[in-house]
Amino acid sequence: MDIQVFEDIFEKARMRLLQLHYDSQTGHLGGNLSCLQALMALHHISMKQEDSFILSKGHAAGALYTTLWSLGKISDQELSTYGAEGTLLPIHPSGKGIPGLLFATGSLGHGPSLAAGLALSAKQRTQPRHVYCVCSDGEWQEGSCWEALIFAVHQKLDNLTIIIDQNGLQGFGTTQDVISCSDLSPRLIAFGASVHQASGHDSTSIINALGQRSTDRPNIVILNTIKGKGTHYEGQLESHYLPINKEQYDIAKASQRKRPVR
Amino acid sequence: MRRALAKEITAKWNHPDVFFLTGDLGFMALEEVRSALGTRFVNTGVAEQNMVGIAAGLARGGHKVFVYSIAPFCYARPFEQIRNDICMANLPICLIGNGGGYAYGPMGPTHHALEDCAAMSALGVRVLVPAFDEDIAPMLSSLTTATYLRLGYDERPAKMATPTYAPWRKLLTGSRGVLAALGPLGGVAWGALQDLPEEARPSLWVVSELGTQLIPTEFYEQLSDNSLYVIEEHVAAGGLGMHLAYAISQNKHPCGPLRHRYALGYPSGRYGSQSFHRAECGLDANSIRQMILSEL
Numbered sequence: 001m002d003i004q005v006f007e008d009i010f011e012k013a014r015m016r017l018l019q020l021h022y023d024s025q026t027g028h029l030g031g032n033l034s035c036l037q038a039l040m041a042l043h044h045i046s047m048k049q050e051d052s053f054i055l056s057k058g059h060a061a062g063a064l065y066t067t068l069w070s071l072g073k074i075s076d077q078e079l080s081t082y083g084a085e086g087t088l089l090p091i092h093p094s095g096k097g098i099p100g101l102l103f104a105t106g107s108l109g110h111g112p113s114l115a116a117g118l119a120l121s122a123k124q125r126t127q128p129r130h131v132y133c134v135c136s137d138g139e140w141q142e143g144s145c146w147e148a149l150i151f152a153v154h155q156k157l158d159n160l161t162i163i164i165d166q167n168g169l170q171g172f173g174t175t176q177d178v179i180s181c182s183d184l185s186p187r188l189i190a191f192g193a194s195v196h197q198a199s200g201h202d203s204t205s206i207i208n209a210l211g212q213r214s215t216d217r218p219n220i221v222i223l224n225t226i227k228g229k230g231t232h233y234e235g236q237l238e239s240h241y242l243p244i245n246k247e248q249y250d251i252a253k254a255s256q257r258k259r260p261v262r
Numbered sequence: 263m264r265r266a267l268a269k270e271i272t273a274k275w276n277h278p279d280v281f282f283l284t285g286d287l288g289f290m291a292l293e294e295v296r297s298a299l300g301t302r303f304v305n306t307g308v309a310e311q312n313m314v315g316i317a318a319g320l321a322r323g324g325h326k327v328f329v330y331s332i333a334p335f336c337y338a339r340p341f342e343q344i345r346n347d348i349c350m351a352n353l354p355i356c357l358i359g360n361g362g363g364y365a366y367g368p369m370g371p372t373h374h375a376l377e378d379c380a381a382m383s384a385l386g387v388r389v390l391v392p393a394f395d396e397d398i399a400p401m402l403s404s405l406t407t408a409t410y411l412r413l414g415y416d417e418r419p420a421k422m423a424t425p426t427y428a429p430w431r432k433l434l435t436g437s438r439g440v441l442a443a444l445g446p447l448g449g450v451a452w453g454a455l456q457d458l459p460e461e462a463r464p465s466l467w468v469v470s471e472l473g474t475q476l477i478p479t480e481f482y483e484q485l486s487d488n489s490l491y492v493i494e495e496h497v498a499a500g501g502l503g504m505h506l507a508y509a510i511s512q513n514k515h516p517c518g519p520l521r522h523r524y525a526l527g528y529p530s531g532r533y534g535s536q537s538f539h540r541a542e543c544g545l546d547a548n549s550i551r552q553m554i555l556s557e558l
Contacts, residue, residue, distance in 0.1 A: 095351055102322055104350040107342060113312045114347060117319015124281075124302065125323070144343075147312035154307075 030239025056111020109142025138170030333359030363495030380500020
């Protein structure tokens with residue numbers, strides 16, 4: 001896909017995501033915006049049909065639903081039910097009822113193990129499937145993530161790519177303030193993963209990083225991102241929780257994408 | 263029972279779709295499974311949350327997966343992974359918890375599994391509690407949903423015949439009420455009561471699967487207004503006794519008084535073998551016999 005064509009599709013998705021959160025008056029917009037470009041690039045460009053995807057940071061379900069909407073896998077009518085009574089699209093994914101959703105996620109730290117299991121299954125069957133898993137950076141405070149990484153390195157799961165949305169903000173502070181860690185790279189490298197960095201708001205950078213594949217170990221792509229990118233509260237903790245009002249919605253719609261950010 | 267399990271897995275479950283995961287346990291028990299399954303036997307290390315997540319990923323990939331550990335490390339440590347990754351995805355994974363109840367005796371309370379059946383049945387996981395080694399094969403052949411297999415010791419007395427497997431089996435006929443024993447305690451109770459005349463003992467049933475829909479009609483018929491004795495190496499909350507009381511109440515079935523012996527935890531604050539803890543809870547053979555004789 002031509003990169004400019006993709007940029008146009010992404011911009012439409014960004015607008016739809018903003019509308020989704022404005023209409024539903026739901027929070028978590030910040031973490032959705034910080035990973036939307038990566039989810040779009042992954043699903044529109046990098047992933048093949050046989051590949052699998054797990055959204056470990058389930059609180060970015062809006063971004064995933066919007067991505068699936070952009071692929072025609074969720075109708076606009078269905079997407080409009082996001083977070084409403086009787087929806088198939090709860091604020092964290094149920095893992096059921098929507099093509100491409102394999103597991104219920106929202107409790108952090110589950111995705112890397114699930115993805116490693118899928119990757120091991122594909123290896124055992126000599127299938128060409130590649131497994132992608134998107135995590136948050138705060139999520140790597142869960143010990144289960146490191147359990148999964150140890151396992152994936154030992155099993156040489158080079159058909160696994162974990163993408164970490166490193167926006168530096170977690171539930172009640174920055175990752176630096178909470179655990180003295182603003183960049184996970186050195187720790188992940190020390191555990192034996194093949195680690196690449198990219199700007200999470202630059203499509204070419206994302207696509208290039210996703211294309212870097214080790215032949216003997218799991219791959220990790222660290223996306224340097226800004227939480228709430230393009231909104232009035234970008235880079236602020238408020239973007240983790242607060243919905244946007246009409247004025248803030250208009251500001252976000254009018255904002256221009258800036259790239260690269262780092 | 264884990265050796266019986268290993269033989270069964272090796273003999274009948276060694277095909278390309280099967281994975282067997284262990285949380286770094288199985289010394290002097292699972293070596294033959296490891297040899298037979300090769301790369302499909304995976305020691306996932308001392309990381310039970312990851313083990314269950316890996317199992318869910320493998321099962322999503324179409325594999326049949328067994329997950330093995332000491333019972334509390336199998337159901338308690340990775341509880342959320344069982345809930346979210348297995349149950350919410352309806353994956354037919356078999357969780358094998360070795361050492362149900364006080365079976366790990368002197369290893370201490372961290373190694374005991376006293377609330378496992380309740381925890382797993384609350385999630386909708388099918389709970390199987392074999393009483394005898396021979397129960398393992400029919401249980402494994404019936405796996406279609408998420409299942410928790412609680413292994414203990416086969417405590418069948420030497421002179422007791424092997425009863426054909428069923429979730430509920432009548433081991434003794436008696437006329438002084440009905441006794442339901444969970445899993446291996448069935449063998450213990452048989453040894454305690456078999457020499458009593460029928461008119462001085464209750465009918466003895468061994469229960470190997472929780473589920474109110476599995477209670478046989480004959481059990482209800484024998485119950486009538488007679489005393490109901492329940493013995494289980496499990497806490498009262500969510501165990502066999504509560505399942506039975508709920509079923510009897512729902513069916514508005516007549517029933518005499520409930521005599522319930524169950525795991526009390528550590529009432530003396532002291533620790534010991536499985537026999538020591540059973541005796542503290544009135545679950546040893548002598549206590550069971552005295553419970554029945556005292557009602558005469």
